[in-house]
Amino acid sequence: MVVKVYGPDYGSTKGVLLCLIEKEVEFETVHVDGFKGEHKQPEYLKMQPFGLFPVVQDGDYVLYESRAILRYFAEKYKNQGTDLLGKTVEDRGLVEQWLDVEAHNFTPPIYSLVKIYFASVLEGVPADPKAIKENEEKIEKYLDIYEKRLSQTKYLAGDFFSLADLNHLPFTSYLMNEMEKGFMVRERKHVSAWWDDISSRPSWKKVLQDYKNPYDVLKEMNLVN
Amino acid sequence: MVVKVYGPDYGSTKGVLLCLIEKEVEFETVHVDGFKGEHKQPEYLKMQPFGLFPVVQDGDYVLYESRAILRYFAEKYKNQGTDLLGKTVEDRGLVEQWLDVEAHNFTPPIYSLVKIYFASVLEGVPADPKAIKENEEKIEKYLDIYEKRLSQTKYLAGDFFSLADLNHLPFTSYLMNEMEKGFMVRERKHVSAWWDDISSRPSWKKVLQDYKNPYDVLKEMNLVN
Structure with a gap:
């Protein structure tokens, strides 16, 4: 089954x-x-x-x-x-560390920006510029830390692609594309190279091609162009 | 070392x-x-x-x-x-599920209540009754789900004590003791029995005895009685 x-x-x-x-x-x-x-x-x-x-x-x-x-x-x-877990218990520890950083630091402000956007389109709630600014500042601050890390290792947990990198794809993709904040990634040399690497994996291309994103749903509802 | x-x-x-x-x-x-x-x-x-x-x-x-x-x-x-991880990959999966529930659902509203309390004591920020109520309602809603789960299995991930139960101890302890919301646990038979079980472990007793909690720090600063 x-x-x-x-x-x-x-x-x-x-x-x-x-x-x-x-x-x-x-x-x-x-x-x-x-x-x-x-x-x-x-x-x-x-x-x-x-x-x-x-x-x-x-x-x-x-x-x-x-x-x-x-x-x-x-x-x-x-x-x-x-x-996707590394070879040793130490590798796995770092995979878990960066997966938790993604969960608790990196993704929440992007998720907040997406929510603000959807609330404005679906319910007409005016987007709060202060909230947008705060979330954007958090993302920039975290990306500075990522830039330093990715200048030392090719991927987040070390020199191997892992769950930690994988689970950055969906929300970083929103940031880069639908939210039009690609400059945040592009201004940082190592983050930018990491993004090019992970987002060019055949698995991600297949996911993007075969499955919708919520913006497609808004388009189907004729709420955005 | x-x-x-x-x-x-x-x-x-x-x-x-x-x-x-x-x-x-x-x-x-x-x-x-x-x-x-x-x-x-x-x-x-x-x-x-x-x-x-x-x-x-x-x-x-x-x-x-x-x-x-x-x-x-x-x-x-x-x-x-x-x-603390269970015996099989399926056990481990459920340990991870409940550890993530703790991280993303259960602990955040308790943490918010603690933050509101500290901001009021340390900085004189008036506690917002609406925010307190919202957080309390979330905790109660989650505890209803826990009650159902713990009527089926002795611990969160199954019939074995795991990381998932362990990491509920610090923040549930604040809820039960310093925040004086013990009734939330006591009103739910299976949650209450689970709490008695996990909080009576020698490891937890040792941690409580040997290490401070932030309320002790406030007491030392003569900010609370």
């Missing part, structure tokens, strides 16, 4: 799809429409009581929290596809 | 100390005073560029992000002390 991924095709779900492709695991996606509130319906809440995306089903085994899912597949298929 | 733990003796550092005790790893603490801004000084930022607590040094190996540190020691000493 192939792995089922429940969620929309964007946000943290994309990290999971990316991981499954890198690990050469067969899967299918089951679309759960966040815009229609399908993640707050009893059927979905049985699998994910917090009403968040995504959930995976691997046979009888159900798992949620996107980064827990990444770790599960990276470990279950340790010797299949790309190794 | 014993492991060095840099940080204050409270908050997420306590989870790391607890883990080291459970894993029977020898360590010493190096106090970094957050109230004096020592975590923003160049020496500290060399180890932890984001200026956050804690950092560990294990020989030449330096690691930050508290949950990455927990995972590192739990894996490095897999066969020493308490096994």
Whole structure:
């Protein structure tokens, strides 16, 4: 039975799809429409009581929290596809460190910018320039730290591509493209080279090509051009 | 060389100390005073560029992000002390799921309440009743989900004590004790039994006895009784 991924095709779900492709695991996606509130319906809440995306089903085994899912597949298929955890316990420690930096530092301000944008388009909530500025300043500050790190090692956890790099792809892509803040990456030589490297992986190109992003959904709703 | 733990003796550092005790790893603490801004000084930022607590040094190996540190020691000493990751890759997946629930759902509203309290005591910022209510409502909602889960399994990830339970101790303890919201736990039969179980572990008793909490610091500063 192939792995089922429940969620929309964007946000943290994309990290999971990316991981499954890198690990050469067969899967299918089951679309759960966040815009229609399908993640707050009893059927979905049985699998994910917090009403968040995504959930995976691997046979009888159900798992949620996107980064827990990444770790599960990276470990279950340790010797299949790309190794995403490093070779030693010290490597793995640094993968976990940078995955937690992504979770707790890097992604939250980008997510806030995306939320501000969506609230303005969908609900007409005026975008607060102060909140935008604060989030942008955080991202710039963190990218300075990334620049230093990436001047020492090719990837975040060391000289190997890992879950830590992989899970930066979905939200950095929003920042670079839909949010039109590509200059933040391009102004930093090592971050820029790292971005070119990770975003040119065939797995990411496939994810971008095969799955929607939330902006596509807004376009379908004729809310943006 | 014993492991060095840099940080204050409270908050997420306590989870790391607890883990080291459970894993029977020898360590010493190096106090970094957050109230004096020592975590923003160049020496500290060399180890932890984001200026956050804690950092560990294990020989030449330096690691930050508290949950990455927990995972590192739990894996490095897999066969020493308490096994905190479960026996199978499926167990580990659920440990990671609940550790991420703790990180992204459970702890943030408790942390917000603690911050509101400290800002009111240290800086005289009036506590916002609306913010307090919103955070309390989130905690109650999450505890309802925990209650259901803990009616099915003895611990969060299954019938074994794990990192997921361990890292709930420091912040649930604030909620129960200093924040005087013990009723939230006591009103829920299975959560209450789980709390009695995990908080009676010798490791936690030792941590509580040997290390300060931030309220002790306020007392020393004669800011509270």
